[in-house]
Amino acid sequence: MLASSATTASHSSGTLPTADSISAPAILVAPYTTISVKSHVPVTLELNHLNFNQWSPFFTSLCGKFGLLPHIDGMAAARPTDPAWAIADSCVRSWLLGTVGTDVLGLAAAPDQTARELWVAIKRLFEANKAPRAIFLSHKFHSMTQGDSSIDEYCQQMKATADALRDVGRTITDPELVLNLLRGLNPRFASTADIADSHPLPDFATTREKLVLKELRLANEGTVAAQTAFNATCGPACRSASPTAGGGSSAGRQGGHVAAATVAAAAAAAAVASGRRDGAAMVAAAAPSLGAGHGHPHRPPAPGSATPPGQSGRNSSSGARRRRT
The missing domain is CATH 1.10.1200 (Non-ribosomal Peptide Synthetase Peptidyl Carrier Protein; Chain A)
Structure with a gap:
């Protein structure tokens, strides 16, 4: 009314209206229209993950922060002719569209939906059957x-x-x-x-804490048992003389065999102590190597096997000497 009177007065006086004489309508921008929805709802809702129970608390909390829960829970009637309500509803709907996967969009989204209608369609997908x-x-x-x-x-x-x-x-x-x-x-x-x-x-949380503590204790016991088995089985062989320049002593080589076999046996014992299913198989695989480590480093060739190089020459020479005598 005042703006129209000022305009009429200016025309009657022959002057153009100024910016101060006409009051422009105020534009209200709500703070929630500029937020990043992914920073508030880090979970993407997908059908193949069935993670509605993880996604919905984030989304309802976001709506509750800005007083927009009535747009999805149906506690308030829709007012599509109210510009402020239409802006808020469009904002909530864009949050829904931005936090669900394409598989959910293809089944739940439709043109001209309100935020409440889209929310109900999404929820129905995960509550069907x-x-x-x-x-x-x-x-x-x-x-x-x-x-x-x-x-x-x-x-x-x-x-x-x-x-x-x-x-x-x-x-x-x-x-x-x-x-x-x-x-x-x-x-x-x-x-x-x-x-x-x-x-x-x-309760569930306390039970989980007790079980995690027991799991750590069992893992430590398995490590100690493996170290004890290694020390007991290896013994003096692990501390045998170091190899010489000529290729190393037989005791050193035999200690190396024993040490390697004991490592395998200790690993198998740790696997059994920790409850692994293949622990018994590891023990069975380690047993032959452990026995071989304690055997003689030089075994005679089996009957019918090839004679080692150099051995045939020595045998023939000794036979010739026996014939001359």
């Missing part, structure tokens, strides 16, 4: 074993499967998670029965 997926995931969860995996790898796999079950409506309680974790442990952790008998049962 809940009943069959719950059955398969439950079987995977209850039949999982550690094998040769480390404690950290085993715990991560167990927790990821429990999270996937939660996404399909089958919540795994913390005591159930701990007991299933203990059930599938490698036999070398058989002494962890005290954890299962604890009252109350420790």
Whole structure:
């Protein structure tokens, strides 16, 4: 009203309106429109990884920082005619499009979607066929074993499967998670029965910490056992005389054989102590070499084998001398 009066007055006086006499509409730029979404949501949502449970907390936290959760949770009605609401909704939608993989985009994105519609379509992709997926995931969860995996790898796999079950409506309680974790442990952790008998049962994080500590203790015991086996088996042979300029003494060469064989035996013992599946095979492979190391360095040739060079000449000379006598 004031701007139009000023314009009318200027025209009646024959002068052009100035910038000060006309008030321009204010342009409001929200601070969240200029952020880098990847710095707030470092996880990319992909179908082949089934990582909705890891991605969604990052995204909902981002929306909560700027008060934009109603654009995805449906707690507020859409107001497409409101410019401020339209700007905020377009911003949330661009965040969704920028943090999901192309496989998710191809199935969930559509033209003229609101952020809420896109969010619901994405969520439906990971919640479809809940009943069959719950059955398969439950079987995977209850039949999982550690094998040769480390404690950290085993715990991560167990927790990821429990999270996937939660996404399909089958919540795994913390005591159930701990007991299933203990059930599938490698036999070398058989002494962890005290954890299962604890009252109350420790939580998942505490159980993992105890198992990691035991894993470190077992690895140290394997190293000590290997070193002890090396020292006991090698003995004085490892400290034999050093080789001479003429090729080395037979004792030195024999000590080298013993040392090499003992290294193999010690490595096999360490493998058995650490629980490796191929530990027994390594012991069996090391046994012949260890026995050979303690044998005589020079063995007579087997019957029918070729005579070593130089030996035939000496045999013929001794035979000639016997014939002359």
